Amino acid sequence: MWVQPFEDVVAQHGATVLRVCRAVVGPVDAEDAWSETFLSALRAYPDLPADANVEAWLVTIAHRRAIDVGRARSRRPVPTDTVPERPATHADPAARDPDLWDALQRLPTKQRQAVAYHHIAGLPFADIAELLGNSPEAARRAAADGLKTLRKHYRKDETA
Numbered sequence: 001m002w003v004q005p006f007e008d009v010v011a012q013h014g015a016t017v018l019r020v021c022r023a024v025v026g027p028v029d030a031e032d033a034w035s036e037t038f039l040s041a042l043r044a045y046p047d048l049p050a051d052a053n054v055e056a057w058l059v060t061i062a063h064r065r066a067i068d069v070g071r072a073r074s075r076r077p078v079p080t081d082t083v084p085e086r087p088a089t090h091a092d093p094a095a096r097d098p099d100l101w102d103a104l105q106r107l108p109t110k111q112r113q114a115v116a117y118h119h120i121a122g123l124p125f126a127d128i129a130e131l132l133g134n135s136p137e138a139a140r141r142a143a144a145d146g147l148k149t150l151r152k153h154y155r156k157d158e159t160a
Helices: 006-025 027-047 054-075 098-105 109-120 125-132 136-153
Strands: none
Touching: 006 027, 006 054, 027 054, 098 109, 098 136, 109 125, 109 136, 125 136
């Protein structure tokens, strides 16, 4: 049984793999994804069945590697000229934006709690419902109503 040399596979399918990588992560990271694709393919190529569709196999690897490269890019720090000022972690959050906290305090209790639990603490509505003693739908509604009221009473963007 004849096996096509891997160099020929790269020459034959390289352009297709590069197009897939560009489509998934864009032109900036496409070459990195292309390289990762063929490194992965090189390791797996000896075990590839003789009747396999090599192009489809490479496109599948390219898609996965491109996603990996995109995820890695999203985790890299982005250079900046200035670093934003960070409040002390132990500081009172109400001191940073007292108008927002005043508007939050004016909400009805269940709305205030639903907004805080969901948008500040990140809890899902099922957990909020358990805390508030109501259904997930009621918790979702309370959070939505609370945000709607906050938007009416707290208009920071209009005063800036």
